[in-house]
Amino acid sequence: MKMSQLLGLRFKETPADCQIASQILMLRGGYIKGVGNGIYSLFTPTKRITSKIEAILRDEMDRLGGQEVMFPVAMPADLWKESGRWDSVGSELLRFKDRGGNDMVLGMTHEEAAVHLARNVAQSYSDYPFMIYQIQTKFRDEPRARGGLIRVREFTMKDAYSFHTTQEDLEVFYKKCYEAYNRIFARCGVPEVFAVQSDSGMMGGKIADEFMLPTEIGEDTLVVCDECDFRSNMEVAPCIVENEAREDAELTMVPTPDSKTIEEICALLNVTEKDTCKAVLYRKDTDDGLVVVFLRGDLEVNEVKLRNFLKSEVHPEVADENSPSDVAYGFIGPLGFNAKATVIFDRSLAHAHNLVCGANKVGFHYTGMTPERDLPTDTVYIDVAKTYQGAICPKCGKKSIRTTRGIEVGNIFQLGTKYTESMGMRYSDKNGVMQTPIMGCYGIGVGRLAASVCEARRDDYGPIWPISIAPWQVHICALRSDNEQVSKEANRIYDELQAKEVEVLFDDRPVSAGFMFSDADLLGCPVRITVSPKTCGRGVAEVSLRDKSFKQDMALDTVVDTVKTMVDEMLAKFSHEAVMK
Numbered sequence: 281m282k283m284s285q286l287l288g289l290r291f292k293e294t295p296a297d298c299q300i301a302s303q304i305l306m307l308r309g310g311y312i313k314g315v316g317n318g319i320y321s322l323f324t325p326t327k328r329i330t331s332k333i334e335a336i337l338r339d340e341m342d343r344l345g346g347q348e349v350m351f352p353v354a355m356p357a358d359l360w361k362e363s364g365r366w367d368s369v370g371s372e373l374l375r376f377k378d379r380g381g382n383d384m385v386l387g388m389t390h391e392e393a394a395v396h397l398a399r400n401v402a403q404s405y406s407d408y409p410f411m412i413y414q415i416q417t418k419f420r421d422e423p424r425a426r427g428g429l430i431r432v433r434e435f436t437m438k439d440a441y442s443f444h445t446t447q448e449d450l451e452v453f454y455k456k457c458y459e460a461y462n463r464i465f466a467r468c469g470v471p472e473v474f475a476v477q478s479d480s481g482m483m484g485g486k487i488a489d490e491f492m493l494p495t496e497i498g499e500d501t502l503v504v505c506d507e508c509d510f511r512s513n514m515e516v517a518p519c520i521v522e523n524e525a526r527e528d529a530e531l532t533m534v535p536t537p538d539s540k541t542i543e544e545i546c547a548l549l550n551v552t553e554k555d556t557c558k559a560v561l562y563r564k565d566t567d568d569g570l571v572v573v574f575l576r577g578d579l580e581v582n583e584v585k586l587r588n589f590l591k592s593e594v595h596p597e598v599a600d601e602n603s604p605s606d607v608a609y610g611f612i613g614p615l616g617f618n619a620k621a622t623v624i625f626d627r628s629l630a631h632a633h634n635l636v637c638g639a640n641k642v643g644f645h646y647t648g649m650t651p652e653r654d655l656p657t658d659t660v661y662i663d664v665a666k667t668y669q670g671a672i673c674p675k676c677g678k679k680s681i682r683t684t685r686g687i688e689v690g691n692i693f694q695l696g697t698k699y700t701e702s703m704g705m706r707y708s709d710k711n712g713v714m715q716t717p718i719m720g721c722y723g724i725g726v727g728r729l730a731a732s733v734c735e736a737r738r739d740d741y742g743p744i745w746p747i748s749i750a751p752w753q754v755h756i757c758a759l760r761s762d763n764e765q766v767s768k769e770a771n772r773i774y775d776e777l778q779a780k781e782v783e784v785l786f787d788d789r790p791v792s793a794g795f796m797f798s799d800a801d802l803l804g805c806p807v808r809i810t811v812s813p814k815t816c817g818r819g820v821a822e823v824s825l826r827d828k829s830f831k832q833d834m835a836l837d838t839v840v841d842t843v844k845t846m847v848d849e850m851l852a853k854f855s856h857e858a859v860m861k
Contacts, residue, residue: 318425469746
């Protein structure tokens, strides 16, 4: 490809309303162009990158025995009504009517389509197990589109669906897919990606893992232990605390007329937040019922855990003129609370002593509250709190929990029979008895992965693309292309490298060296060959690497073979066989 023919512009200015480096670089470098909120067109460099990612995905899925298929983007709502997600999924599912007035959806995921494809053809146990996958456009009406390709509304995704006759068989395949995902990310140049336990959310199922690229701009909070291999998304990480053992004090009601918040109570009574029990109030989306969560005052409620326990979405309770009169807002406590509500006790209160809590009487709190003494003996404590930096690891038991940020670049789920049961998929087992198959699903967003690699592999000047997914492997910069010798040698190197099947971008434009090198940095090709009047005068070309780790003059008559060898050696490090070691 010659730069003089490449569509797209590169520029120095930072685009307005962009804070994420990968978004800035991909806009500045002529990779993407916004069409609407969270919707982008891809220029040639990005299309070449995503095509290479797709080739890696196909290779790894095919090695697992996957069969590539293609599902429709637009689907009749009847499929989603069969699964129950027509009603359970919110406005992120784009619903519309066709010209005949029929309800339709744009696919944001394709579990329903996968079951529909397979249910009438996989009718015997001998047809199992199998996995089907696609690389397809999807649409999610994302309310928080941000970060360029990091979070979009329209996106390309590899999604795979496996079908099994036993849970054991699913678990064996799930492990193989888990390992394949680790290889995929290593082959794409981000081996630091790691898996964390996660919430299955609207996908359903009980077991789910997310693959996270650690980065400060990530939207997900990750919980890791530096003493063992525990990894989890904050959404599902257990919160384990240690309460100090001490002699119980007498339960005493004290006046606190102007102190409602934890901070005010701590200041008034000279205690720490750990010495308090606070009440956090919600309403269930299903029936608007009041929910009261009691937990230790220094902790926060994990709303994902709460939602999963209640089997309902929740929203914060806001006190107003319509609030129940028997709730003493600002002074709510677990002793004597009689209002109609779902009451939940977090396990941070178990084995706690001498806590300050609301007295359910305006202007008063209790001191000396010990839950195991003062609450009913049948009180159940459950984990609905967020864990925190320095908390106890649920695996090794050390106070070694650390929180960090990450971008989700892939996910896998053990779905069980959520979709096959609801959609009537059956097969005949060895005894002729009809059974319901068990499913797993496995997704990777192609554009998000490309942008995530850009986020992780860059410097102040542009992306540093791993050669396995780089738009081109070699970038030739011909300084003074109007010089006859420069033009002759640069074109020869370009033609000979192409003949050796090396992917080359040739900057043949009559522009300044600074302009040319700036563009080369933004395009991020791994190997750069610079040809100029000075180098030609010495009978050499300058060869350098985009990551600045190498720069050397090479003889003009050997540079093609040498660079071809360099490219082959670099590619070999990203092969399936290399990352298997």
